[in-house]
Structure formats: C-alpha cells, structure tokens
Amino acid sequence: ARPDKYCHPPETESRVVMLLWRWKIWLEGTLIFGMLEPWEKVLISAFFGILLTLVFTATFKYLPRELIALHRRVVYYLYGE
Incomplete structure (x- = not known):
C-alpha cells in the first residue's frame, strides 16, 4: 500500500x-x-485531554491550599505554635 x-x-x-x-x-x-482508526484516536485523545484537565485543575486550584495547610501542620509539629 x-x-x-x-x-x-x-x-x-x-x-x-x-x-x-x-x-x-x-x-x-x-x-x-x-x-489506530480515526475514531480510536479521538477517543484516546479525549480521554487524555479530560485527564490532563483534571490534573491541571487539581494542581492550580487545590494544591496551593493543601500546601498552606501542610505548612501550618509542619510549623505546629516542629515549633509547637
């Protein structure tokens, strides 16, 4: 071919x-x-696009808040404040 x-x-x-x-x-x-067939490419690309969207959302929306809470816990356990 x-x-x-x-x-x-x-x-x-x-x-x-x-x-x-x-x-x-x-x-x-x-x-x-x-x-792969074209429909399989679309399906796999959509799956990974949604997955990456969720990862980036978690990274930029929730991770800073969790890091602040983690910092407070570390300060409390290390310095007792």
Whole structure:
C-alpha cells in the first residue's frame, strides 16, 4: 500500500508548520497512533485531554491550599505554635 497525503510533509516553507508535522509524525510513531482508526484516536485523545484537565485543575486550584495547610501542620509539629 502506498502512503497517502497524510504521511507526506506539508508543502510549505514555514518552519513552525514543519516542526509541528514532524512532532505529529514522531508522536504517532512512538505511541502507536499510526495503527489506530480515526475514531480510536479521538477517543484516546479525549480521554487524555479530560485527564490532563483534571490534573491541571487539581494542581492550580487545590494544591496551593493543601500546601498552606501542610505548612501550618509542619510549623505546629516542629515549633509547637
């Protein structure tokens, strides 16, 4: 089977477009996305997108509050205040 237009590099002089295309091809080759059907790629991408959203939300919304509470406990146990 001959590769389709999807595998050929884009016909542009833009370094950014070429960098993004190379990154996409590397990612698909490394993470087996090249062997998946389009609907499977969408499903996996949506799952990891939701997972990353939850992780970033927890990191930026809840982690600072937890670190402040942890700091108070450490000060209490170390200095008795």
